[in-house]
Amino acid sequence: MTLHASKGLEFKYVFISGANYGVMPLEGRFDDEEEKRLFFVGITRAKDNLEISYHSNPEFRRALPSPSPYLKMIPNEIIESEKFNSSNKSILELRKEIIENINKKQNIESDKKLVSHERYGNGYVISETDEYITVKFEGYGQKSFSKLFCPLTHISPN
Secondary structure: OOOHHHOOOOEEEEEEOOOEOEEOOEOOOOOOHHHHHHHHHHHOOEEEEEEEOOOOOOOOOOOOOOEOHHHHHOOHHHOOOOOOOOOOOOHHHHHHHHHHHHHHHHHHHHOOOEEEEOOOEEEEEEEEOOOEEEEEEOOOEEEEEEHHHOOEEEEOOO
């Protein structure tokens, strides 16, 4: 819901994210009374809990990596703040790290024996005994099958 749409409504919990300078207030509109009023409307919609956050590495080009100056208008005695250690990585660095981790996982999984199941799709063998075979399927997790009634087809690696 936007701040504009919240007028007249109240909620037990209100979360305002993206409270960065350049977004709240919009770039170059710090002294604009309408911007201040809109921020006030947003924070006064909370009955019990209000949580405001800002991005340390915003992607929006006009947003600065600093909190909105409007946050200073809130009295310190009613603020309960939790300080978190930020890694200060950019979104691009985080995306690269995630892709590298996915690739590492796929390389590890490519060394495993691949199988196919009619219902669960393709998976890889985690463990195997003389009687049972356990397979991990994407989206379904681990499944164990009796080898006597095993509906698995072995897939040869390309």
